[in-house]
Amino acid sequence: DAGVTQSPTHLIKTRGQHVTLRCSPISGHKSVSWYQQVLGQGPQFIFQYYEKEERGRGNFPDRFSARQFPNYSSELNVNALLLGDSALYLCASSSGLAEQYFGPGTRLTVT
Amino acid sequence: KNQVEQSPQSLIILEGKNCTLQCNYTVSPFSNLRWYKQDTGRGPVSLTIMTFSENTKSNGRYTATLDADTKQSSLHITASQLSDSASYICVVSSPRQGNLIFGKGTKLSVKP
Numbered sequence: 001d002a003g004v005t006q007s008p009t010h011l012i013k014t015r016g017q018h019v020t021l022r023c024s025p026i027s028g029h030k031s032v033s034w035y036q037q038v039l040g041q042g043p044q045f046i047f048q049y050y051e052k053e054e055r056g057r058g059n060f061p062d063r064f065s066a067r068q069f070p071n072y073s074s075e076l077n078v079n080a081l082l083l084g085d086s087a088l089y090l091c092a093s094s095s096g097l098a099e100q101y102f103g104p105g106t107r108l109t110v111t
Numbered sequence: 112k113n114q115v116e117q118s119p120q121s122l123i124i125l126e127g128k129n130c131t132l133q134c135n136y137t138v139s140p141f142s143n144l145r146w147y148k149q150d151t152g153r154g155p156v157s158l159t160i161m162t163f164s165e166n167t168k169s170n171g172r173y174t175a176t177l178d179a180d181t182k183q184s185s186l187h188i189t190a191s192q193l194s195d196s197a198s199y200i201c202v203v204s205s206p207r208q209g210n211l212i213f214g215k216g217t218k219l220s221v222k223p
Contacts, residue, residue, distance in 0.1 A: 004154070033211075042115075042200055042213035043155070090154050099145075100211065102154030 002027070004093050004103035012109045013081050021076045021106045025093030031055075032074040033100060034066055035090040043090055049074055078108075086110045114138070115203050115214035123220045128191055132217045134184040134201030142204040146175050146186045149198045149216065158186070158199075191221045 005024045013019050025032050031050040035043035048056035049068035068074045072093075078085055086109050092100035115136045124130050136144070143162045147155035159168045159175040161184070167176045172189045188195055198216040205212065 035213075040215075042202075042215045043211075044213070045211065088152065092154075099157060099160060102147075102156070104154050105152070107152065 004091055004101055006089075006091050006103040006106050008106060009104070010107045010109075012111060014111055015081055015083060017081050017110075018077065018079050019081060019108060021078075021089050021091075021108070022073065023076070023091030023093075023103060024073045025091075026101055029093040029095050029101075030072055031094045032068055032072065033092045033094070034074070034076045035092065036060070037088040037090055037105070039087070046076070081110045083110050115201055115212050117199075117201050117214040117217050119217060120215070121218040121220070123222060124191055126191060126193055126221055126223050129187065129189050130191060130219065132186045132188075132199050132201075132219070134186070134214060136182050136184070136201070136203045136212075136214075138182075138203040138205045138212055140205055141179065141182075142206050144175075144177055144184050145202040145204070145211075146173070146184075147200045147202060149200055151197070155200055188219075191219075193221050193223060195219060196221045 007022045033048040034046040037043040045058040047066040052068045063079045066076045088105045090105045091103045094100045118133045145160045146158045149155040158173050161168050161177045163179050174187045177184045198218050200216040201214040203212045
């Protein structure tokens with residue numbers, strides 16, 4: 001059984017650009033959460049989606065948005081990139097309130 | 112403010128030695144406490160999950176303890192191996208918040 005998959009693995013963007021990160025949850029999981037992990041820090045919660053509806057939002061600016069598709073995959077979008085957006089972006093899937101399983105992450109570098 | 116504090120920030124030990132990592136939290140109400148292992152540049156992998164009523168849980172050479180009264184947890188690693196080198200993150204789940212609250216992690220280096 002495939003675990004949580006994320007794409008791309010790495011990408012480099014310049015300030016002001018837009019980026020879309022993708023996540024496919026474990027088969028059967030209906031909940032996807034997004035986290036930002038800056039180097040040397042623990043992950044910070046960005047969004048949670050369950051059954052295509054937003055269930056939680058962390059303290060991030062409106063430049064960050066996300067959505068969940070009918071097949072429960074998810075996209076995280078970040079507009080007007082800033083240098084401070086450089087981080088590892090983690091996606092986690094779960095079957096509700098149960099344990100979350102993390103993907104390998106997308107390493108975003110903003111120059 | 113709900114917080115999760117971990118200590119030490121970093122730790123270096125010799126292969127074969129034991130070590131204990133600490134986690135203090137102020138999250139309330141509390142659902143469960145998890146310990147994750149995170150290799151550099153990779154996603155976290157769950158080691159243990161403990162609910163309010165559990166005092167200890169083991170996963171191979173990893174043993175986690177929980178004191179819900181003092182809001183403290185520890186992760187004990189026995190007979191460390193080079194592959195144990197990673198960051199160990201304490202995570203608390205609160206039903207009110209609906210998401211996970213992460214500590215900053217303890218970076219463990221196991222040297223031969």
